[in-house]
Amino acid sequence: MDVFKAVSSRLEIREFADKPVPDEVKLRVLEAARLSPSGVNTQHWRFILVDDKKALRELADMSTTGKWVGDAAFAVIVLTDPKYPFHRLDAGRVISSMQLVAWEDGVGSRIYTGIDEQRMRGRFGIPQSLEITAVVGFGYPKRRVLGRKNRLPLEKVAFQGRYGEPLSLKH
Numbered sequence: 449m450d451v452f453k454a455v456s457s458r459l460e461i462r463e464f465a466d467k468p469v470p471d472e473v474k475l476r477v478l479e480a481a482r483l484s485p486s487g488v489n490t491q492h493w494r495f496i497l498v499d500d501k502k503a504l505r506e507l508a509d510m511s512t513t514g515k516w517v518g519d520a521a522f523a524v525i526v527l528t529d530p531k532y533p534f535h536r537l538d539a540g541r542v543i544s545s546m547q548l549v550a551w552e553d554g555v556g557s558r559i560y561t562g563i564d565e566q567r568m569r570g571r572f573g574i575p576q577s578l579e580i581t582a583v584v585g586f587g588y589p590k591r592r593v594l595g596r597k598n599r600l601p602l603e604k605v606a607f608q609g610r611y612g613e614p615l616s617l618k619h
């Protein structure tokens with residue numbers, strides 16, 4: 449899949465098929481995270497793979513905005529070091545890399561940020577020094593992912609030369 453096609457076709461899903469994802473895909477997703485860039489190459493992020501059904505259900509129970517993760521084939525908890533002012537920007541890059549690489553293998557995903565922090569820290573042994581920035585749930589989509597992205601038109605969000613100036617690109 450070419451990169452633009454991956455970006456343009458990927459939708460966030462929360463309905464997953466009851467079908468395991470091969471370990472090699474999980475590994476590729478984690479490798480994509482590891483290979484992502486970070487501010488001053490600090491690589492402060494850490495990742496916890498959760499692929500045990502019981503643990504995924506516990507994760508769902510500890511979530512306020514991602515209950516759907518209970519049906520995912522696996523999840524990655526993304527931890528970042530809040531001492532770096534750019535730590536969430538780095539997390540965003542990691543998450544995009546993981547989601548696009550998964551999508552290349554037909555594995556859909558969605559992110560959530562609403563969590564019961566204390567319970568998650570205790571259950572997954574997460575040190576206080578790291579922020580639980582997001583959780584990403586992955587799995588094969590339950591139904592075919594068709595549909596259009598609900599996005600603002602390009603002329604509304606992109607300008608040329610100066611804020612508010614329309615694009616004058618040929619196509």
Ligand SMILES: Cc1cc2nc3c(=O)[nH]c(=O)nc-3n(C[C@H](O)[C@H](O)[C@H](O)COP(=O)(O)O)c2cc1C
Nearest residue numbers: 458459460461462513514558559560561562597598
């Ligand atoms: C920073 C961020 C936080 C998000 N938090 C949640 C969340 O807590 N729960 C959830 O179900 N989806 C969450 N999402 C998913 C967004 O709702 C989704 O990316 C957006 O609706 C676009 O989806 P689409 O690409 O399928 O159109 C989050 C996305 C981002 C980028």
